[in-house]
Amino acid sequence: MKKIVLKKFRLTKKVFSFPYILFLLLFVIVPLVLILVNAFLDGDNRFTFDNFKTFFTSPASTIVLGNSLLVGVITTAVCLILGYPVAYILSKMSSGRLIVLLYVLPMFINFLIRTLATKAIFIAMNVELGMGTVLFGMVYNYLPFMIMPLHTTISSIDKSYYEAAQDLGADKATVFLKTTLPLSVSGIISGITMVFIPTISSFAISQLLSNGKIFLFGDSIQLSFEQNLYGVGSIMSLVMLAFVLVSNLIMNKFNSNSDNVRRSLW
Amino acid sequence: MVKKIKAFFEKFYLFVILAILYAPIILLVIYSFSNSANFNFDNGFTFDAYIAIFKSDKSPELWSAIGNTFLIAAVASVISTVMGTFASIGIFNLGKRSRRVVENVNQFPIINSEIVMAVSLMVFFVTFAFPEGYLRLIIAHIAFCTPYVVLSVLPKLESMDPNTYEAALDLGATPFQAMTKVMIPYISPGIVSGFVMAFIMSMDDFIITQINKGAATGINTLSTYIYSDARVQGLEPFWYAIFSIIFVIIIAALLSVNVVKVSREKKKAKEVKA
Numbered sequence: 225m226k227k228i229v230l231k232k233f234r235l236t237k238k239v240f241s242f243p244y245i246l247f248l249l250l251f252v253i254v255p256l257v258l259i260l261v262n263a264f265l266d267g268d269n270r271f272t273f274d275n276f277k278t279f280f281t282s283p284a285s286t287i288v289l290g291n292s293l294l295v296g297v298i299t300t301a302v303c304l305i306l307g308y309p310v311a312y313i314l315s316k317m318s319s320g321r322l323i324v325l326l327y328v329l330p331m332f333i334n335f336l337i338r339t340l341a342t343k344a345i346f347i348a349m350n351v352e353l354g355m356g357t358v359l360f361g362m363v364y365n366y367l368p369f370m371i372m373p374l375h376t377t378i379s380s381i382d383k384s385y386y387e388a389a390q391d392l393g394a395d396k397a398t399v400f401l402k403t404t405l406p407l408s409v410s411g412i413i414s415g416i417t418m419v420f421i422p423t424i425s426s427f428a429i430s431q432l433l434s435n436g437k438i439f440l441f442g443d444s445i446q447l448s449f450e451q452n453l454y455g456v457g458s459i460m461s462l463v464m465l466a467f468v469l470v471s472n473l474i475m476n477k478f479n480s481n482s483d484n485v486r487r488s489l490w
Numbered sequence: 491m492v493k494k495i496k497a498f499f500e501k502f503y504l505f506v507i508l509a510i511l512y513a514p515i516i517l518l519v520i521y522s523f524s525n526s527a528n529f530n531f532d533n534g535f536t537f538d539a540y541i542a543i544f545k546s547d548k549s550p551e552l553w554s555a556i557g558n559t560f561l562i563a564a565v566a567s568v569i570s571t572v573m574g575t576f577a578s579i580g581i582f583n584l585g586k587r588s589r590r591v592v593e594n595v596n597q598f599p600i601i602n603s604e605i606v607m608a609v610s611l612m613v614f615f616v617t618f619a620f621p622e623g624y625l626r627l628i629i630a631h632i633a634f635c636t637p638y639v640v641l642s643v644l645p646k647l648e649s650m651d652p653n654t655y656e657a658a659l660d661l662g663a664t665p666f667q668a669m670t671k672v673m674i675p676y677i678s679p680g681i682v683s684g685f686v687m688a689f690i691m692s693m694d695d696f697i698i699t700q701i702n703k704g705a706a707t708g709i710n711t712l713s714t715y716i717y718s719d720a721r722v723q724g725l726e727p728f729w730y731a732i733f734s735i736i737f738v739i740i741i742a743a744l745l746s747v748n749v750v751k752v753s754r755e756k757k758k759a760k761e762v763k764a
Contacts, residue, residue: 237665241580241592244573244636248595251633255610258617310507313500323504325748330511332740336696336713337733341514344725348529367511425603427697428717442605446701449609458613461606472601 256465262458275455279463285444285456289463292441295355296424299362303370303419304412306363311374311411312404315381324375331368338365339429346433353435361433362423369422370415377411378404413478417471425464515737522730542728548719552732555715559693562624562711566631567688573632574639574688575681579673581640582647596641599634607634608701615702622704630702631692638691639684646680647673 266272279285310327314320330338339361346357381404389399427442439447441464448457517529524531525538543549581592599607611633615626650673658668674681696713703709710718720729 238580238583240576241578241584244577244580244640245592247573247633247636248592251611251614251629252595252598255607255614258613259606259610262613306507309503313504322748322752325744326508327511329741329744330515332690332694332744333515333737334694334696334713336716337736338514340716340720340725340729341518341733344527345514345517345529347724364511364514367507421603425605427605427700432721442603442697445605445609449612449701454613457609461609464603464606468601468603468606 259458259461259465262454263462265455267455272455275459279456279459285460288439288441288444291438292424295358295362295430295438295440296420298359299366299423300370300416300420302359302363303367304415307367307370307374307415308412311371311378314375315379320375320379324371327371328368331372335365336428339432343432353433354437355434357433358430358438361429362426365426365429366419366423369418373414373418374408374411377408377414381407410478413475417475421468421471424467518730519734519737522727522734525727527725527727527730539727539731542726543731546728548726548728551710551715552728555710555712558709559711559713562627562631562699563689563692566628566635566692567685569628570632570635570639570688571681571685574636574684575643575674575677577636578640578643578647578677579669582644593644596637599637600641604634604697605701608698611698612701623707623709626702626704627699627709630698631695634695634698635688635691638687639681642684642687643677643680646677650676 263275264271264273266274311324314324314327317323342361342364343353343357346353351357385403385407386399389403394402424440425442425445426440427446430438430440431443441460445457445460445464448454448460521529521531522539523535523537525533525536525542543552581589581596584592608630611626611630614620615622620626620629654676655668655672658672659665663671694713695711696717699711700714700717703711703714716729719726
C-alpha cells in the first residue's frame, strides 16, 4: 500500500508546477489576449477595424511613432558609441571586473529618481527642456544597459585570438576590426536591444524632461488607456509587442551562435 | 611614451563617463544639506531637509507610501518565492515539450516591455472587476517577480546530482523528507537570490504600480508618490534628502555584496592554483 502511494507521489512531482502554470495563464496570457481582443472593439464593444485606421492615419500617433523611433535610434547609437570604448578599455584592465560595477551601479537606482535629479539640475542651469534634454536623460538612463552586455562579451573573448592575429602580422587597428569587433557582435546586439526597446517604450522620462512636449510610445499607451481609448491603446501595445518579439528574435539568432545559455522565447 | 599617452587617454575617458553618470547623484547629495531646491547654499549648511522627512505636512503621506512599498514588496516577494520554488521543482519534472512551453511563457514578463504588461493587467482587472487597491497591486507584482525566482532556482536544480535525491529515498527517506532535507537545502542559494531579486524588483517598480493602483484608492508606493508630487512642482528639498539616503543605502549594499563576491572568487582561484 505504502509503495503505491510513494510511486504516485513521485510521478506527480510535476504537479507542483500547476499552480504557477495556472497563474501564468490567468495573469500573463489572458491579459495579452484581452489586449488583442480590445484592438478590434469600438467604444460599444462591437467588432471593428476602425482602431487600426485611426492609429495609422491620425497625425498624432504618427508623430509619436516617429518621435519614439528617432529618440530610440539616437539614444541607442550614442550609448553604443560611448559605451563600447568603456567596455573595451575595462576588458583589458586586470581590475576591470570590479570597476565595471561602478558603471552598472546606477541601474539599481530607480529611474524616476535619476530622471528627476537630472531635471532639477537642468532647471537650475537654465537649460531649456526639449529634445536635447530628453536625449541626454535617455542616454544617462540606459548607458549602463549597454556597457553591461558589451563588457561581458568582450572580456570573455579568448586573448589568444589577438596574439594569433598579431603574430600573423596584423597591426593594432586590424586586430580590433578583424577579431574584437566581429567576436563582440552578440554583445552589441544584446546592448542595442536592451537600450532601444526600453527607450521607445519608456514611460514618464521624456514627458518629465520635456515638460510634456515630447511623448514617446510608452507615454501615449498610458494616455490612451487613461482617456478610455482602449482600442487605440491596445493597438499601440500590439505594435510595441511586435517590436519586443522581433528584437528578441534577432537577439537570439545572434546569441545562438555563441555559447550563450540564455533561454530564448523562440 | 606613446603607450603612456594612450593609457592616460583611456583612463581619462573612463573617468569622464563615470563623472557624467555620477554627477547628478553627487550634486543631489551635496545640495541635500542646503535645504533649497535651486542648487545654492543661500540657506547655509543645514539638516533641515532631513528633518522635513519626519516633520512636514507631507510626512504622513510620505511614510504611508514608504510603508506600502515595503508591505507590497514583502507580501509579493514571499508569495513569488514560494510559488516560484515549487513551480521550478514541477517544471524540472515536466516532459521536454511542456517544459519548453512553460519556460518560454515564464520568459514573457521579463522580455515584455513594462508598459504593455501594465496595461494588459489593467484591462484584465477592469474586465473581470477585480477590487481596486492592494489585491490588484500584489497580483501584478507577483506576476513580474515570480519569473525571476524561477530563473534563479531552475539552474540550481539542473546542477544537482539526481543520485543524491535517489540515495535519500534508498536510505529510507519519504519523498517529502528527501525534498525538505536534500533538495531544498541544495537549491536554497537559488531560492534566497530569487527572493532578494523579487524584493528589489517589487520595491523598484514604478510603471506597473502607477497604472494599476487606481486613482480613487489613494494608495501610493514611494515611486508613485514621487511621481505625483514632483511632476507638477518639481522636487522639494526633502526629496533631495530622501534620494541621498536611498543612494547611500543602495551603493553601500551593492558594493559590499560584490566586493565580498569578487574577493571570495579570487581566494578560490588562489586555492585552486595552490
